[in-house]
Amino acid sequence: MKSFAEYTQQLKNYRLQLQPDPYQPVEEYFTCQVANMGSVMLPLLNGWYVHKDSQLTIYPDGVIAGSLKAAMAQYPELVQASLQPLKDHVQDELTLSNQEQFTDGIFLYVPDNVKVEKPFQIVSLVNSREDLLVQNRHLIHLGENAELSVIQCDDSTKYGKTFLNVVTAITLNKQARLHYYKTENKEAESLLFNHLYVNQCAESFFHSNAITFNAGYVCNDIHVNLNEPFAEAQLYGLYLVDKTQQCENRIKVSHNCPDCKSFQLYKGIMDDEAEATFHGHVVVQPDAQRTNAFQTNRNILLTDKAKINTQPFLEIYADDVQCSHGATVGQLDDEALYYLRTRGIGERSARKLLMFAFANEICQHVDIQALKDRLSDMVQRRLNGELTICDQCMLHNADNGGLIFPIDPTKL
Amino acid sequence: MLKIENLHVSIKGREILKGVNLEVHAGEVHAIMGPNGTGKSTLASVIAGKEGYEVTEGKIIYKGKNLMDLSIEDRAREGIFIGFQYPVEIPGVSIANFMRTALNEIRQYRGLDPLNGAQFLKLMNEKKKVVELTEKLSNRSVNEGFSGGEKKRNEIFQMAMLEPTLSILDETDSGLDIDALRIVANGVNQLKNQDNATIVITHYQRLLDYIVPDVVHVLFDGKIVKTGPKELALELEKRGYDWIKEEYEQHKLS
Numbered sequence: 001m002k003s004f005a006e007y008t009q010q011l012k013n014y015r016l017q018l019q020p021d022p023y024q025p026v027e028e029y030f031t032c033q034v035a036n037m038g039s040v041m042l043p044l045l046n047g048w049y050v051h052k053d054s055q056l057t058i059y060p061d062g063v064i065a066g067s068l069k070a071a072m073a074q075y076p077e078l079v080q081a082s083l084q085p086l087k088d089h090v091q092d093e094l095t096l097s098n099q100e101q102f103t104d105g106i107f108l109y110v111p112d113n114v115k116v117e118k119p120f121q122i123v124s125l126v127n128s129r130e131d132l133l134v135q136n137r138h139l140i141h142l143g144e145n146a147e148l149s150v151i152q153c154d155d156s157t158k159y160g161k162t163f164l165n166v167v168t169a170i171t172l173n174k175q176a177r178l179h180y181y182k183t184e185n186k187e188a189e190s191l192l193f194n195h196l197y198v199n200q201c202a203e204s205f206f207h208s209n210a211i212t213f214n215a216g217y218v219c220n221d222i223h224v225n226l227n228e229p230f231a232e233a234q235l236y237g238l239y240l241v242d243k244t245q246q247c248e249n250r251i252k253v254s255h256n257c258p259d260c261k262s263f264q265l266y267k268g269i270m271d272d273e274a275e276a277t278f279h280g281h282v283v284v285q286p287d288a289q290r291t292n293a294f295q296t297n298r299n300i301l302l303t304d305k306a307k308i309n310t311q312p313f314l315e316i317y318a319d320d321v322q323c324s325h326g327a328t329v330g331q332l333d334d335e336a337l338y339y340l341r342t343r344g345i346g347e348r349s350a351r352k353l354l355m356f357a358f359a360n361e362i363c364q365h366v367d368i369q370a371l372k373d374r375l376s377d378m379v380q381r382r383l384n385g386e387l388t389i390c391d392q393c394m395l396h397n398a399d400n401g402g403l404i405f406p407i408d409p410t411k412l
Numbered sequence: 413m414l415k416i417e418n419l420h421v422s423i424k425g426r427e428i429l430k431g432v433n434l435e436v437h438a439g440e441v442h443a444i445m446g447p448n449g450t451g452k453s454t455l456a457s458v459i460a461g462k463e464g465y466e467v468t469e470g471k472i473i474y475k476g477k478n479l480m481d482l483s484i485e486d487r488a489r490e491g492i493f494i495g496f497q498y499p500v501e502i503p504g505v506s507i508a509n510f511m512r513t514a515l516n517e518i519r520q521y522r523g524l525d526p527l528n529g530a531q532f533l534k535l536m537n538e539k540k541k542v543v544e545l546t547e548k549l550s551n552r553s554v555n556e557g558f559s560g561g562e563k564k565r566n567e568i569f570q571m572a573m574l575e576p577t578l579s580i581l582d583e584t585d586s587g588l589d590i591d592a593l594r595i596v597a598n599g600v601n602q603l604k605n606q607d608n609a610t611i612v613i614t615h616y617q618r619l620l621d622y623i624v625p626d627v628v629h630v631l632f633d634g635k636i637v638k639t640g641p642k643e644l645a646l647e648l649e650k651r652g653y654d655w656i657k658e659e660y661e662q663h664k665l666s
Contacts, residue, residue, distance in 0.1 A: 339500045342460050343514040344488035357504025
């Protein structure tokens with residue numbers, strides 16, 4: 001796989017849209033069809049936030065949600081404070097390009113002691129006949145003892161090629177809790193980078209779950225700083241790739257103080273000539289005693305040409321720690337296969353059942369029931385070869401059954 | 413229904429079964445008893461079709477078919493069921509999904525239409541009663557986190573769902589307390605009819621108080637060395653296996 005620097009060279013081949021499209025009632029056309037999820041939509045079109053009433057919504061409990069550009073004008077101090085995670089990490093070339101070029105993004109601010117019940121759902125829509133570059137920046141800031149769930153859907157459509165380079169900075173103050181779900185359903189010719197920079201204060205909890213169903217090339221690049229005691233990060237990921245798709249998960253967790261926990265579980269199934277990378281790096285700094293850090297990467301390769309590069313990596317400078325790392329690349333459990341077959345299940349179906357079980361473990365860690373059910377169903381059908389997209393998504397429900405964006409701005 | 417003739421089986425070149433003969437008819441319950449390591453579980457595995465078992469001599473005829481010609485799943489589809497001594501845990505596969513897949517593949521093999529969701533649920537609720545299962549099974553993974561008793565009850569539940577013609581229960585009583593033993597045995601008895609047969613493999617007489625066999629066989633040194641009525645089990649319970657060994661050695665010498 002190429003380096004970030006090489007990908008940066010490709011940015012110039014795409015068009016960055018410097019102005020938002022004229023307002024279209026995207027929210028009227030686009031609603032997430034996953035039943036009972038009750039999420040609040042935060043739609044982005046070609047890299048710009050879209051909303052009918054205002055660019056920024058301020059809720060009675062003090063929650064602010066909407067366009068980052070608008071927040072920069074209205075709440076410059078809050079925005080400044082939310083940028084800290086970006087400053088604390090060494091930034092790669094793509095993140096730096098985002099710094100220079102970002103158009104808009106989502107700003108989510110939750111004040112102290114506010115527990116947001118409905119999840120916010122960031123949906124990045126791309127509708128362009130040209131090869132489009134989207135440079136989005138999202139800032140998520142949780143006050144002390146605040147709670148929030150965010151779902152990020154990255155879907156693409158069949159028109160031009162797209163290059164999405166998304167940088168998200170997350171600040172979790174003392175005892176804040178954030179669940180962050182990502183589903184990635186990309187067209188074969190798309191590139192998607194999700195860079196996540198997270199700073200965690202004392203006793204905060206961060207849960208990330210990234211599920212890649214399809215990829216041209218997808219990279220989840222996660223950096224977590226555990227800066228104060230008793231902070232905990234749980235990172236899960238699943239990648240189901242086939243054909244010539246590529247998916248990378250690059251994770252760096254820094255234990256910068258004592259008594260923190262981090263947990264990583266990444267699983268993948270690679271078919272055809274697909275290729276995936278797991279690069280998990282945990283650093284335990286010298287004074288980070290009583291660290292608990294666990295890392296697991298499990299893979300199933302279905303063909304000789306499919307490829308996994310796995311590199312679980314612990315860098316430990318403290319002595320009183322519990323750390324483990326492991327990677328497996330293998331086949332399915334023969335005993336389980338035998339058991340299923342003795343009940344009359346053919347070998348092919350038995351393999352499918354076990355593959356589903358393998359993959360579905362990651363879905364089981366989703367805390368929103370409606371989303372969990374939906375993701376399980378998608379995993380099941382993805383493995384059956386029936387699904388290439390979230391088919392309940394209006395984006396993909398054109399009459400011809402193709403992956404055609406139903407909102408054609410020229411017709412509105 | 414089942415006819416085993418002079419069956420010799422080796423694992424990695426070591427002969428475990430050394431000429432087993434056994435005939436089972438519809439409506440019968442057979443018990444196979446014997447000390448550890450004499451080939452009881454091997455016999456069950458060979459009938460199931462497990463890999464790694466080499467039949468070097470003899471044959472197994474089931475419903476007129478040579479069993480060795482059938483795949484593991486086709487044996488099950490022809491009505492053979494194995495109740496395992498150590499059922500595997502399969503995290504992530506729900507019992508409901510597992511049973512529905514199994515049942516529908518068996519139905520397809522027999523040229524029947526698949527059951528729809530409602531029919532399947534109805535059947536599952538009915539069959540749960542056979543082993544006094546009250547909890548919801550749809551969300552539980554196969555055997556995951558089950559106690560020894562729950563695993564065995566789950567085996568008999570599967571047997572009830574699949575309605576086999578020949579069931580082989582391998583050490584189904586091991587690891588069961590008296591209540592679980594009663595439930596499991598009751599389940600097996602409820603499923604018994606004129607058209608099916610059961611082979612119970614066990615160490616102890618205890619299970620046979622509940623599941624009463626028509627015939628008892630003693631497997632020793634890879635062969636069935638003694639066959640008798642149900643009273644044979646009681647005698648084994650009283651006298652142990654040593655006298656069988658002695659008889660066998662004497663028989664060998666003569």
